Amino acid sequence: MSTSAPTAAGEQAAPSATAPLTLDRLAVVGCGVMGKAIVKGLIDNNFVAPAHVTASVASDDSASALGAYFPGSTIVRDNITAIKSADVVLLCIKPFYVRTVLSEPAIVAALQGKLLISICAGITLAQFAALIPNTRVVRAMTNTPARIRQGMTAVCGGAAATKQDVLLTVKMFQNVGRCIELPETQFDTVTALAGSGPAFAFMFIESLADGAVMMGMPRKIALEMAAQMVFGSAKLALDSGEHPALLKDSVTTPGGCTIAGLLSLEDNKFRGSVARCIEATSRRASELGQPKK
DSSP, X not given: OOOOOOOSTTSBOOOOSSSOSSOSOEEEESOSXXXXXXXXXXXXXXXXXXXXXXXXXXXXXXXXXXXHHSTTXXXXXXXXXXXXXXXXXXXXXXXXXXXXXXXXXXXXXXXXXXXXXXXXXXXXXXXXXXXXXXXXXXXXXOOGGGGGTOEEEEEEEOTTOOHHHHHHHHHHHHTTEEEEEOOGGGHHHHIIIIISHHHHHXXXXXXXXXXXXXXXXXXXXXXHHHHHHHHHXXXXXXXXXXOHHHHHHHHOOTTSHHHHHHHHHHHTTHHHHHHHHHHHHHHHHTTTTSOOO
């Protein structure tokens, strides 16, 4: 698979003719909701062959279900076995399990010469360097819309990671949506905005539908209308490149119903509440990788 170097921080990376065309062998440690979404995008886009994927899970039931979901792939209960089988390791476990998993006997030796890509929120590159010295690590923060290949991912390479490692990671996540390279100092904000953001968007959709139901609209229709409106508005913002304030003003006529609604939102501190939500979530994200007191 091929990518070009990511451009300036925050810009979408473009393809390059020098990067490898596909993954060779991939291990997924903790293949839950996000792991499944990422692997499915990679397999469906022929970025990696099913037979070249090995995933480790915590239970026999999970192994059985995952084997049915990814026929042809290898599902194991042992992290070391999975890691040894691959060239690239995707770490998809909860942040509070990272220290335990990476402290397993023989984990450092198993990771020797491999690229580790972590989607674990709050675990910094410095923490990875302390746990698994000299391992090439790239952090990635993605989100649940990756399930439908509409994800938003940011990546950042550690000190031992090569430029090619970052390029490969960017291209991997482009299979499930958009992907940009950002400095690690922005990753707590990325976690809040992109990682947690879908929950806030879903609450907004639900609230819009509630208002419509209050005015007599059937809930099923209200939910469909609200979701499509948000989807269409987001796509218009992305495709047009116009500032959201200009797009908002294009809908707002003097003395009309839209300005009445906007003023109601402002009266209830909508803008400040949303901004503070991202601030609070970012601060909590910065605590996720810290030892419990």
